[in-house]
Amino acid sequence: QSVLTQPPSVSAAPGQKVTISCSGSSSNIGNNYVSWYQQLPGTAPKLLIYDNNKRPSGIPDRFSGSKSGTSATLGITGLQTGDEADYYCGTWDSSLSVPWVFGGGTKLTVL
Amino acid sequence: QVQLVESGGGVVQPGGSLRLSCAASGFTFSSYGMHWVRQAPGKGLEWVAFIRYDGSNKYYADSVKGRFTISRDNSKNTLYLQMNSLRAEDTAVYYCAKDPGNAAMDVWGKGTTVTVSS
Numbered sequence: 001q002s003v004l005t006q007p008p009s010v011s012a013a014p015g016q017k018v019t020i021s022c023s024g025s026s027s028n029i030g031n032n033y034v035s036w037y038q039q040l041p042g043t044a045p046k047l048l049i050y051d052n053n054k055r056p057s058g059i060p061d062r063f064s065g066s067k068s069g070t071s072a073t074l075g076i077t078g079l080q081t082g083d084e085a086d087y088y089c090g091t092w093d094s095s096l097s098v099p100w101v102f103g104g105g106t107k108l109t110v111l
Numbered sequence: 112q113v114q115l116v117e118s119g120g121g122v123v124q125p126g127g128s129l130r131l132s133c134a135a136s137g138f139t140f141s142s143y144g145m146h147w148v149r150q151a152p153g154k155g156l157e158w159v160a161f162i163r164y165d166g167s168n169k170y171y172a173d174s175v176k177g178r179f180t181i182s183r184d185n186s187k188n189t190l191y192l193q194m195n196s197l198r199a200e201d202t203a204v205y206y207c208a209k210d211p212g213n214a215a216m217d218v219w220g221k222g223t224t225v226t227v228s229s
Contacts, residue, residue, distance in 0.1 A: 002155070035215035037156070044206055044222055045148075045156065050215035088156050091214045098158075099170040100146065105155040 003028060004089055004103035011109040012079050020074040020106045022089035028101055032092045034072040036065055039086045081110050113137035113218050115207050120223030127197050133190035133207030133220055141185035144210035147192045149203035197227045
């Protein structure tokens with residue numbers, strides 16, 4: 001059971017838009033920046049979004065992030081088959097027992 | 112270019128030990144905190160440990176506390192994870208990742224595989 005809750009899977013057609021939610025608490029999302037990671041099959045995770053809504057260099061603006069209260073959302077527009085991957089949210093947690101937490105991950109299927 | 116390369120994985124019996132290394136290049140290693148993250152077969156990402164840029168503070172997941180030790184040698188641009196008393200549930204791909212100073216991991220290695228099995 002992950003500290004951050006994500007839907008196990010989402011799907012949409014090519015060209016469409018999809019959102020992935022990440023729900024936490026005041027000890028993590030509520031008081032820290034959120035980051036998002038994309039993991040293509042068989043590869044290492046890659047940073048997609050940091051500081052809730054900033055994109056590293058090279059990440060297309062089809063990817064966006066937002067945060068409200070204790071939840072965060074990743075949005076992907078203009079879906080491409082190459083976007084099929086697992087997506088994870090992550091952030092620090094003020095709880096001394098679990099300093100950093102990830103969501104359980106969301107499998108995106110582009111139909 | 113900025114790069115992290117893990118090594119040291121392998122097959123080990125339950126109760127055994129391994130030391131993983133993560134060689135950093137292309138950035139000032141001594142200026143950044145570093146994480147270890149693992150992924151069991153078919154599972155999600157699990158944060159393992161973090162060390163501050165100067166090694167002054169270390170943090171661990173409850174699942175590895177008392178068994179794993181994170182350390183770094185800034186003169187060698189290398190991060191380590193000493194894993195003792197290994198269990199079957201420690202079987203995973205282990206990634207090292209750079210912390211840019213905010214709540215993110217902006218550079219990841221390709222990972223090294225640890226298998227704990229008799």
